[in-house]
Amino acid sequence: MQKEINLKVLFSVIKKRLWLILIITAIATTASGYYSSISKDPPPVYQSSTSILLNTIDKDALSTLEVILRDPAVLDKVVGELGLNKSLDELNKQINFANEGGSKIVNIMVADTNPELAAQIANSTANIFTKQMGSILGIYDTKILSEAQVSSTPSSVGSESTSLLKYLVIGFGAGLVLSIGIVLFLDSLDETVQSEREIEQLLEFPVLGYVSKMNGKNTKSKNKKRVVQT
Incomplete structure (x- = not known):
């Protein structure tokens, strides 16, 4: 009550x-x-990706590839090659590494507000990454299946x-x-x-x-x- x-x-x-x-x-x-x-909406983000075929790599070694990809030795060369005004931590956050089902194909995806720059970073990272695999793991039998293309459609944009x-x-x-x-x-x-x-x-x-x-x-x-x- x-x-x-x-x-x-x-x-x-x-x-x-x-x-x-x-x-x-x-x-x-x-x-x-x-x-x-x-208030200003966040700028649209564009994503570009490149695919790499690793013919001779063992499936158990795929877990170490992302570690090599994100190593400062790789990222620092990407920054120097493209003349990026970014820190290694900022560049690292832009890059995604994917390998579906333990296959021998890996995808390197890069997101950036500049679509041309996203494609350039993806291609540069893929080239330097394959060279590092040769010098670190002794794997030279690699092939870039598809290079990153400039995307005209943003992957994310605010409504x-x-x-x-x-x-x-x-x-x-x-x-x-x-x-x-x-x-x-x-x-x-x-x-x-x-x-x-x-x-x-x-x-x-x-x-x-x-x-x-x-x-x-x-x-x-x-x-x-x-x-x-x-």
């Missing part, structure tokens, strides 16, 4: 300051939409409408939660007695009656009744 009474009081507090909740929520939603309109909707939903939710929190905080600061139950708890006496709040409507109604009676 106590829980039900608390819920009634809670809804009563929210209803009393519903205008404040609506204002804060509207401001937060509008601000989120405005931020979404002025403007989806981004706007996302920001509006976040702003609405944040504004609603914030406004309800403010309303409950303001109500906690109000130390006035607002219910018969609070009076009974304070005075430890039952309430026999109460005087209704006087307003313009009540006053006019009572005046009309008095005129009719006279």
Whole structure:
């Protein structure tokens, strides 16, 4: 019973300051939409890949190939060959290595916001990688099946409408939660007695009656009744 009474009081507090909740929520939603309109979407990312056939490599040695590919000796030569203004860590994050089902074909995939640069990095990495396999593992029987081509279609691009909707939903939710929190905080600061139950708890006496709040409507109604009676 106590829980039900608390819920009634809670809804009563929210209803009393519903205008404040609506204002804060509207401001937060509008601000989120405005931020979404002025913020720049991330640039599209293009991906290029090259395939390498390893004829004489043992399947058990495939697990070491990615280690060689990501070795600073390989990445540093790629940076020097292409004159990249990138650190080895940045270049390493752009490169993906794939080998499906333990086959002798490996794919080197590179993602970059510049489609031409993505293809150049993929091809350069593949060439230097095959040379390193010869000097480190003694594997020279390799063949590049397909060189990386410049992609005209981005592999990932942000949707403007989806981004706007996302920001509006976040702003609405944040504004609603914030406004309800403010309303409950303001109500906690109000130390006035607002219910018969609070009076009974304070005075430890039952309430026999109460005087209704006087307003313009009540006053006019009572005046009309008095005129009719006279």
